[in-house]
Amino acid sequence: MLATAAQGEARARNFRLWITAGPGLFWIIVFLLIPSIVLLGIGFFTSNDYGSPVMPLTVAPFSQVAGYSLLGWDDGNIVIFLRSLEQAGIATAVSALLSYPIVFFIMTRPASVRPLLMLLVILPSWTNQVVRTYAWLELLGPNAPVTWVAHALGIVPPDLGIAPGVFAVTTGLAYNYLPYMIVPLYASAERLDWTLVEAGRDLYASGVRLFWHTVFPQTVPGLLSGVIFVAIPAFGDYVVPQLLGGDKALMIGSLIANQFTETPDWPYGAALTIIMLVFTGAGLIGFRVLTRRLGGTGEATI
Amino acid sequence: MTNVVPKGVRNILAGISWPVYILLYTPLALVAFYSLAPAPNTQGHSFYAYGVLFHDGTVFAALQRSLVLAFGSATVSTALGTLLGYGLCRFRAANARGLTANLPSLIIYTPIIMPSLVFGISELIFFNFIHQQTGFLNAGLLTMVIAHITFQVPYVALTVFARLAGLDPNLFEASHDLYANGIKSFFYLTVPVVRPAIIGGFLLGITLSIDDFTISFFTAGPGSVTLPIYIYSAVARKGISPEINALGTLMITTVMVLAVAHFFISRSRDRRASLIPT
Numbered sequence: 001m002l003a004t005a006a007q008g009e010a011r012a013r014n015f016r017l018w019i020t021a022g023p024g025l026f027w028i029i030v031f032l033l034i035p036s037i038v039l040l041g042i043g044f045f046t047s048n049d050y051g052s053p054v055m056p057l058t059v060a061p062f063s064q065v066a067g068y069s070l071l072g073w074d075d076g077n078i079v080i081f082l083r084s085l086e087q088a089g090i091a092t093a094v095s096a097l098l099s100y101p102i103v104f105f106i107m108t109r110p111a112s113v114r115p116l117l118m119l120l121v122i123l124p125s126w127t128n129q130v131v132r133t134y135a136w137l138e139l140l141g142p143n144a145p146v147t148w149v150a151h152a153l154g155i156v157p158p159d160l161g162i163a164p165g166v167f168a169v170t171t172g173l174a175y176n177y178l179p180y181m182i183v184p185l186y187a188s189a190e191r192l193d194w195t196l197v198e199a200g201r202d203l204y205a206s207g208v209r210l211f212w213h214t215v216f217p218q219t220v221p222g223l224l225s226g227v228i229f230v231a232i233p234a235f236g237d238y239v240v241p242q243l244l245g246g247d248k249a250l251m252i253g254s255l256i257a258n259q260f261t262e263t264p265d266w267p268y269g270a271a272l273t274i275i276m277l278v279f280t281g282a283g284l285i286g287f288r289v290l291t292r293r294l295g296g297t298g299e300a301t302i
Numbered sequence: 303m304t305n306v307v308p309k310g311v312r313n314i315l316a317g318i319s320w321p322v323y324i325l326l327y328t329p330l331a332l333v334a335f336y337s338l339a340p341a342p343n344t345q346g347h348s349f350y351a352y353g354v355l356f357h358d359g360t361v362f363a364a365l366q367r368s369l370v371l372a373f374g375s376a377t378v379s380t381a382l383g384t385l386l387g388y389g390l391c392r393f394r395a396a397n398a399r400g401l402t403a404n405l406p407s408l409i410i411y412t413p414i415i416m417p418s419l420v421f422g423i424s425e426l427i428f429f430n431f432i433h434q435q436t437g438f439l440n441a442g443l444l445t446m447v448i449a450h451i452t453f454q455v456p457y458v459a460l461t462v463f464a465r466l467a468g469l470d471p472n473l474f475e476a477s478h479d480l481y482a483n484g485i486k487s488f489f490y491l492t493v494p495v496v497r498p499a500i501i502g503g504f505l506l507g508i509t510l511s512i513d514d515f516t517i518s519f520f521t522a523g524p525g526s527v528t529l530p531i532y533i534y535s536a537v538a539r540k541g542i543s544p545e546i547n548a549l550g551t552l553m554i555t556t557v558m559v560l561a562v563a564h565f566f567i568s569r570s571r572d573r574r575a576s577l578i579p580t
Contacts, residue, residue, distance in 0.1 A: 124326050
């Protein structure tokens with residue numbers, strides 16, 4: 001009797017779960033999970049003359065990704081891939097290096113102005129990505145003030161701008177994703193146990209050593225979340241390399257997009273996507289393991 | 303804690319931070335500055351570009367589509383996301399293991415972690431296929447709304463879930479003891495309690511929709527150009543013009559004014575709330 005009542009309750013509970021959570025989950029499954037599985041599947045089809053996927057199944061798109069084509073082997077794709085990794089890496093490192101001083105600058109201000117200083121950091125990222133990216137053309141474009149300086153110093157040949165170029169892309173990526181580093185870092189700095197710092201001071205540690213042994217370890221979980229939030233979207237970014245990059249700063253995102261827009265080759269584009277996701281996933285898992293090993297705290301997860 | 307950091311270090315921190323703050327706003331300020339370009343054959347600054355902009359029908363049509371897209375998608379995603387967050391918090395058994403426990407979380411996190419380019423291209427292919435097979439879902443505003451709902455639902459669900467998870471579970475027991483059934487308890491207890499989270503989720507949805515370019519770009523059709531797509535193609539085709547700068551300035555100003563207003567309103571509300579003794 002008791003057992004059946006409990007069973008009935010569990011069943012009612014499950015029913016309610018699917019009534020409430022079902023529609024939202026169903027929506028995501030139909031409009032994202034199935035489409036993305038289809039996209040990944042297309043990577044194993046043959047491409048016809050219009051670039052559409054047809055039978056038979058093949059791994060030819062992947063050898064195309066590796067650089068093989070009718071004309072032999074070409075290092076173009078590997079260059080683009082390494083460039084994307086490098087750009088994402090530099091942008092992440094720059095944001096991390098800038099975030100520490102900013103976060104601790106905010107922390108040392110009176111508590112009443114801290115939210116305002118955080119708002120000022122986040123505010124630019126609420127404007128549309130296209131607007132805040134093309135805005136850098138005003139600063140780095142061919143007729144822009146910073147470019148005149150670069151001309152005078154002979155860094156950039158005359159008539160050309162810093163943008164389009166590799167440096168402009170790095171700048172744009174760091175600018176776009178800096179708040180994504182500052183926010184998690186600030187969250188972990190807020191929870192910082194300052195008694196440890198005082199203990200370190202009592203033991204006559206100071207300066208860099210004091211920071212490195214007492215403050216830094218406590219901010220590692222925030223730093224690692226920040227690295228994920230910056231590196232992953234920067235690696236596959238589309239808008240920044242398109243607007244600030246030009247042909248010589250092509251990144252994986254533009255390469256993928258071209259296979260679906262300008263010169264369609266869906267299987268090749270899908271294979272590129274798979275490789276990009278493998279890299280992203282590997283990075284994500286690697287950092288999760290690292291966070292756990294370094295004692296990352298559990299957050300409220302669904 | 304501030305006394306732990308020596309004065310010299312604090313000066314260095316400020317010396318690095320203020321220039322970064324200035325750098326964050328310099329490109330945006332330059333957009334505003336160059337929007338004041340003089341009218342043809344004149345000198346000095348003027349609002350000429352704004353005048354051109356206000357008489358441009360395409361820009362108004364794009365603005366209208368952007369607003370329909372943002373409010374339409376945020377409304378649906380708020381409904382779906384609220385139910386989703388509520389259901390997962392209330393009806394997923396605490397001792398759930400295996401699929402019931404993990405599958406919903408996995409599904410919810412996919413739109414968040416998936417790179418927006420992959421997201422956009424997946425939808426492009428999917429809508430393309432459906433259109434070829436059935437004739438429905440031709441690329442346009444409707445497909446954009448569907449895609450925007452998809453990326454907003456998880457954020458709304460997480461916001462509502464976080465709010466509910468912070469509540470005392472006894473509240474629901476109490477409403478149950480007072481003979482409220484599930485639906486009554488949802489409308490009389492849950493909705494009022496999570497209203498801030500629902501409103502927050504709705505506003506977040508609008509913000510995400512307005513901020514998005516990549517997913518919109520791949521799900522849009524030739525007749526559904528929104529403001530970001532309009533700006534992108536204008537800049538990509540013929541570079542920056544004073545009109546584009548004027549449009550950019552208006553977008554930047556709108557977002558900033560709304561954000562700052564929201565910040566100060568919610569702060570004064572917090573302050574008032576903290577005056578009430580608990």
